[in-house]
Structures are given as C-alpha cells and as structure tokens.
Amino acid sequence: MFFGTGIFFFDSGLIFFVLPAGLFAMYAQGKVKSAYARYSKVMSNKNMTGAQVARTLLDKKGLHDVDVELTGGHLSDHYDPKARKVRLSREVHNGSSLASLAIAAHETGHANQHDEGYFFLTFRNNFVPIAQFGSSLAMPLFLIGFIFTTGQGDGPTYLMDLGIAFFSLALIFQLVTLPVEFNASSRAMSSLTNMGIIDEQERKGTKEVLNAAALTYVAATAVALAQLLRLILLRNSRK
Template identity: 65%
Template sequence: MFFFDTGLILFVIPAFIFVMYAQNKVKGTYQKYVRVPSKRGFTGAQVARALLDKSGLSDVRVEKSKGELSDHYDPRKKAVRLSPNVHDGTSIASLGIAAHETGHAIQHADGYFALSLRNMVFPAASFGSKLGVPLFFIGFIFAEGMGTTFMDLGIALFFFAVLFQIITLPVEFNASTRAVAALEGGGYLTSDEVKPTKQVLNAAAMTYVAATAMALAQLLRLIMLRGRR
C-alpha cells in the first residue's frame, strides 16, 4: 500500500497544502493590485520596452500573450510575452510583472550564472520529471534485481527535476530584485508604490518556493520507499 506510505503523509501532503496556499496567495495578491492603477500611468508594455531599450536589448520583442498570468520570457525567440492585463494595464501589478519578465531577458543577456545553469539542467530535468516517478514505481512493483535498478534509475532521473527547481529560486528572486530597482530607479513608481509591488512579486516567488518544496517532498518519499528494499 505504497500509495498511503509514511513519506506521503510526512512530506507530500504538507507540501501539497503549501502549494495550494501559494497559488491562492499569488492569485489574491494579483487580483488586489491589478485593480490599483499606478500614479505615473505607464502600461506594462511601455515599461518593458523602456527597460529593455535602456539595457541595450532593442532586439528583444514585447508581445501580448493569451490568458491570465501567462507572462514569461522566451529566450529562444527573444521575446517578453505579457498577458493582456499586464501588457495593456497600468496597475501596480502590471508594472511589477512586466519588469520581472524583463529582468529575465536582462539576465539572459548578461549571462547570469544561475540562469545559464538552469538552462543546462533543463533537458535532463524535463526528462526526469516525466519518467522518474513512473520508472520508480514500476521498479517498486517488480522483485529484487530489475526492480531495484528501475527504482534507482527513477530516483536519479527525478533528482534532476528537483535540482532544476532549486536553481530556479535564485533566478526568480534575482529577477524580482532587478524589477523593483528598475521601476523605482526609472521613476515608473512612486515611493509608496514600491511596497505593494514587492508584495506582488513576493507572492509570485512563493509559488516557486512551494514547487521546490513539493519536488523535494516527492524525492524524499521515493528515497524512503527505496529504503524498504
């Protein structure tokens, strides 16, 4: 009955609760401040374009994406993609998110070490996140020998998924730090708007912390189950 093992109760379920809390937190904070217009009246797209140009990244495009909170930077296409509310919005949340994604583009151009390392780990992490756990439980069902080999291989593959999540944390926190500094230094925010902008970005960062906690919890569970053999 490995579906209700000790590792699930001790690690995975608490981590899942944390993930749910983080997701609700970021949605709630975003919904609160997306309704608060910034005093200077810049749109997210205008801020992103200005920050990119200031950093000498005129070749990076600012595009509108679909869906809510779909904002991201695509290093392959050199494009900062902003959701409609962020792209066209003038809210504190819109500016914070736009500057954060622009921060990733600047990281890419600067050769920021953590981002480069994350990109190197990504192929193995993607492979491990899809096959690590299934391979492990296939091995768990089998007897000694081949079963043990599958379990060890599953843990090894899933480790790269965990490593990717861990490396992601400094990348995201650094992008947020860059965003706040750029918005404040460039005069896009007033002094009293800095704190709520940080709240938006900190709430978003919490989702990455929660994702890392979940990945670690799953890895610990696999290791505990492996210990039964």
C-alpha cells in the same frame, strides 16, 4: 511505513512529506491570486501600461532587439530566450496597475539576465531538456521497480534507484530556478524605483506582488523535495 494494504499511493511518505508540501503550494497559489487581485485594482501614478514599462526598461538596458508582444492566457507572462521576446498576457500588457507593472518588470529582468549571461539562467536553460528527460522516466522506472521488488529486497531494486536519480534532476531544476526568479524580481524592483516608474508609496504593493510570485517557486521546490524524500522512504522499505 504503509497504511491499510500498503498501496503505493497511501504510504507514510505521502502523509508526512507530500501532503504538507502540497498544502504549502496551495497556500502559495492563494497568495499569488490574492496579491494579484488586490493590486490589479491599484493604478500606478505614472499610468504606464505593462507593455510601456517593459519597453522602457529594455531600452534603458540597450536591449532594443528584444520585442514586447501580447500573448494569450491568464498570467502567462514570460521571457522567451530563443525568440528574444518578452511576452505579456493581455491584462499585464494593456494594464496600468501595480500588478501589471511588477510582472512586466520581472520579465524584463529575465531578458537582462539573458543578455548578461547570468549563470543560473544559462544553467537552467541548458538543463531543461535533461530535467524533462529525467522527469518523464523517473516515476515509471520507480513504480516498476517497486511493484516487482519484494519486502526482502528481491527484484529490480536498481530500477527504483534509477527512478530516484532521474527524479533528482527535477529537484535540481527547481533549485536552480530559485535564484533566477529572485534575482529577476530584485532587478525589477531596482529598475522601477531607480527610473521613477513607481514612487515610495507604490513600492510596498509592487514588492508584495513579486514576493507572492516568488513564493510559488519556493513551494514548487518544496513539493519536488517532498516527493524525492517519499521515493527514498519507499525505496528503503523494500530493503
């Protein structure tokens, strides 16, 4: 189970679960950067900015009360359900590239989900404080239980069990995020195509940007699952 002195941070779960998932996450981030770098240089034929696309798609759905505004940061684009605002980073807000259009359309997809009461989005939004609470307690509880429990299972093993249970909440959050993000991208592609904002030749690049972004959520789920498996493996080693 353990290598060397058996230090918590150098167990077999780290080698076989967490490191591969971490490499996958790095690959996903690289795909996003590569896709964005490539298609941020490809201007759309309609020459619409991300802000104009977002406004057009929102108005088409009757979401006139949802504002589109500029926000700071790089690729910090998001939809704020409480403020009912689509916030776009400067390069997306002002840009006319396929990457800008794809990202702007994706965020309006979340606004559409919110307006329709899309189940997974509603569940995720309500689950956020629970997941945050669980995440903040999971590792401290598990680590305390791990340190004070002997190899014969003597000690507060229930703390490790609690840590695993709380960490499971973070995994649930990541799992629920997947259909939310994939659905938003599907809505984006459909809207951009049906409204003639992109043509057939632009579909490939737009979809590549959206797929690369979606891969990061798959990677985040894989990392959470790998970490949970590692905790379970460590817990069983104390029996």
